[in-house]
Structure formats: C-alpha cells, structure tokens
Amino acid sequence: GTVRERLSAGAPVLSLEFMPPRPTDDADRIWRNVRTLESLRPGFVSVTYGAGGSTRDNTIAVAARIARETTMLPVVHLTAVDHSIRELRSFIGALADAGVVNVLALRGDPPGDVTGKWVRHPEGLEYASELVTLLRQHGDFCVGVAAFPHRHPRSASIEDDTAHFVAKCQAGADYAITQMIFDVDDYLRLRDRVVAAGCDTPIIPALMPVTTMRTIARSEQLSGAPFPPRLAKRFAAVADDSSAVRALGIEQATVLARRLLAEGVPGLHFITFNFARATTEIVAELKIPA
Numbered sequence: 001g002t003v004r005e006r007l008s009a010g011a012p013v014l015s016l017e018f019m020p021p022r023p024t025d026d027a028d029r030i031w032r033n034v035r036t037l038e039s040l041r042p043g044f045v046s047v048t049y050g051a052g053g054s055t056r057d058n059t060i061a062v063a064a065r066i067a068r069e070t071t072m073l074p075v076v077h078l079t080a081v082d083h084s085i086r087e088l089r090s091f092i093g094a095l096a097d098a099g100v101v102n103v104l105a106l107r108g109d110p111p112g113d114v115t116g117k118w119v120r121h122p123e124g125l126e127y128a129s130e131l132v133t134l135l136r137q138h139g140d141f142c143v144g145v146a147a148f149p150h151r152h153p154r155s156a157s158i159e160d161d162t163a164h165f166v167a168k169c170q171a172g173a174d175y176a177i178t179q180m181i182f183d184v185d186d187y188l189r190l191r192d193r194v195v196a197a198g199c200d201t202p203i204i205p206a207l208m209p210v211t212t213m214r215t216i217a218r219s220e221q222l223s224g225a226p227f228p229p230r231l232a233k234r235f236a237a238v239a240d241d242s243s244a245v246r247a248l249g250i251e252q253a254t255v256l257a258r259r260l261l262a263e264g265v266p267g268l269h270f271i272t273f274n275f276a277r278a279t280t281e282i283v284a285e286l287k288i289p290a
C-alpha cells in the first residue's frame with residue numbers, strides 16, 4: 001500500500017511518528033509501545049532518520065520490522081544532509097530491496113541547531129526537491145515532503161518559503177507533513193498560501209502533545225518556531241504540578257485535533273517520541289474512523 005492510496009480514500013488518515021531506538025534506549029520497551037499504538041489502526045507510521053540523536057542505520061531495520069511483524073504501513077524519512085548522491089542512491093536501493101515504497105524526502109539539518117548554516121555535501125544535493133526527483137527516477141515510490149507553517153528558519157521570507165514548497169510539490173510529492181503545530185491558524189495560513197499559489201498537494205498537520213514543560217522547550221529547539229505565547233502562559237501557570245501540565249497538554253492537543261478535523265485536514269500526524277499513552281488518550285477522544 002501507499003500513503004497516496006490511503007489519502008485518496010477520503011477519510012482523515014491517522015499517522016504516527018517513531019524514532020529508531022538510540023543505543024541507550026530500551027528497544028524492547030519502544031517496540032512494546034509501537035505494538036500498543038498498532039491498536040489505533042493508523043493509516044501509516046513514519047520512522048525518522050538521524051533525528052533526536054538516533055543513528056541513521058536503524059531506520060530501514062525498524063521500518064522493515066514494522067512491515068514484517070505488524071499490520072502497519074511504514075514510511076521511511078530520508079535526509080540528504082552529509083550524503084553524496086551515490087550514497088543516497090544506494091540507500092534508495094536498500095529501501096526498494098526491503099520493500100519500503102513510502103518515503104518522506106527531507107534535506108535534513110547539519111548537526112547543531114536548526115537555524116545554523118546549511119552545508120551541502122560536496123557530491124550531494126542542495127534541496128529536498130532534488131531528493132524528490134532522485135526518488136522518482138529510481139522507481140515507483142510514494143513521496144512525502146516537509147512543510148513549515150512559520151516558514152523554514154532558513155527561508156528569507158514567507159513568500160520565498162511558499163514558492164519553494166510549491167516547487168518541491170511539483171517535483172513529484174504526493175503529500176506533505178508539517179512541522180509540529182500548536183495553533184490551528186498556523187496550519188490554515190499555510191494551507192491558504194499554498195492553495196493561493198495553485199498547489200493542491202494534501203498537507204497533513206503534525207501534533208506533538210505536551211506532556212511535560214520540557215516538551216515546550218524541545219518543540220522550539222526542534223522546529224525553530226515559537227511556541228504560542230498565550231498557550232505558554234497557560235502551561236506556565238501550572239508548571240509546578242506535573243499532572244496538571246500533562247492534563248492541559250492532552251486537552252490542548254485534543255481541542256487542536258478536533259479543530260483541524262473540522263477544517264477538513266487530510267490526516268493527523270502524531271509525533272509520539274516512542275511513547276504510547278498520550279497519543280492513545282487523544283485519539284480515543286477523537287473517534288477517527290479506522
């Protein structure tokens with residue numbers, strides 16, 4: 001199956017994001033969480049590539065295990081950073097060998113923070129759009145790309161960001177997933193800009209439920225986008241009470257998900273950080289058709 005097919009069925013598609021275990025992680029615990037989340041019957045699950053300190057090598061292994069041992073459809077994230085075109089070709093070949101046809105094509109970030117200077121591999125690619133083209137040349141992949149509601153931190157302006165995003169879609173993307181959002185208007189403004197530019201690629205909003213005060217700091221680090229100040233104030237008011245923080249996080253993500261569904265989004269993508277409980281609680285409230 002492909003993400004494209006699942007999106008074209010019409011109903012909003014639930015998707016979940018996992019990270020391959022780092023050497024210091026309890027891989028069995030993570031796998032148990034993956035199996036727990038299978039009961040939500042997601043339309044697809046995605047496995048990150050070199051994000052959050054995980055090594056890149058495990059991505060295909062985790063995706064292949066998901067394909068082999070579960071009923072879930074895996075999507076592999078692939079970043080161009082620090083790879084020559086030759087290495088990318090060989091990775092794409094390995095994906096095909098493992099039977100993975102769904103890929104999220106990304107440029108990636110140089111190590112360090114997301115706003116640091118981009119450095120292209122001397123024999124590598126400059127933009128994610130070129131990775132989309134490379135995948136298209138190598139076979140019948142279903143290709144997703146990234147979208148940035150607040151513009152990418154390295155884009156000079158929102159207009160440039162929109163134009164480059166649309167060009168990336170036209171290079172052959174089947175759908176896009178956004179950077180994590182916390183405000184429905186951020187998603188709607190992005191969608192309006194893209195539609196106004198004549199592009200109808202489905203854009204799936206990503207949600208990262210806040211479960212601790214650390215999640216808020218982490219979201220800004222990962223996305224380079226500000227956490228909405230009004231919401232930050234509500235969390236700050238209960239910061240000393242960890243269960244109140246968690247309850248507010250679940251409530252806020254549930255309200256956001258409901259608003260997004262009411263706006264007709266093609267799906268909801270949950271960044272799980274390899275935990276099962278928060279996502280399970282939110283999805284249980286939503287009654288997304290499986």
Ligand code: FAD
Binds near residue numbers: 051078108156168
């Ligand atoms: P691009 O689309 O290449 O855009 C990068 C910048 O170049 C933008 O500013 C864009 O406007 C600009 N640009 C594009 N085309 C042109 C052009 N023709 N001329 C001039 N400028 C141009 N990172 C990981 O390391 N591993 C992951 O697994 C991972 N998963 C992610 C999942 C999602 C849903 C998202 C949103 C991000 C993810 N990232 C991941 C982070 C991502 O790699 C970074 O945000 C990266 O900085 C941007 O990637 P991109 O694919 O959007 O790049």
